[in-house]
Amino acid sequence: GEDVEQSLFLSVREGDSSVINCTYTDSSSTYLYWYKQEPGAGLQLLTYIFSNMDMKQDQRLTVLLNKKDKHLSLRIADTQTGDSAIYFCAERSGGGADGLTFGKGTHLIIQP
């Protein structure tokens, strides 16, 4: 079945860039997402990318997709304390509404 892998923790200094990586196994993935979860809260959609794109930029967020290597990354420029959260990578295959497959989430820790 599909699998999405992320490292569990990332620690960066305030003001630096954060790069959160994700790999997936389903070659038929058509949509890939990044969600943010703050403590005790639901998931907030940050950004997404279609599989026919290589890059997408949205203010401080840059998503890079290497479809050949099945690798997705989220770069957060000028990381702030408010960026401290768990970041989930997720993928959806095809156009079906049978749910997303999530990674286990990466805890982003901001050092002052």
Add this chain to the structure above:
Amino acid sequence: DGGITQSPKYLFRKEGQNVTLSCEQNLNHDAMYWYRQDPGQGLRLIYYSQIVNDFQKGDIAEGYSVSREKKESFPLTVTSAQKNPTAFYLCASSPLSQWSAFFGQGTRLTVV
């Protein structure tokens, strides 16, 4: 304001009891989902529904039941058959033909 509302935010259940978690959306989305989140486990799909009066099992449906009598409502019942029900439960919805899912704020269920 459009959105997804889960209630209650915190729920305590005695062993052997069934309990129902509420999820309501006013986004006019066709598809609705229930996920379970455990620490370090990411999100796992319990049930999903693409249309009223129809639903499908996800990856971990055992011990759970759902109904979809109205488009805007998708309650989840955690039955006494669920061996380890303590978790954070997240409801989500999406338009059928669209690419993203929007999440509620979650219900934390604790068995005491």
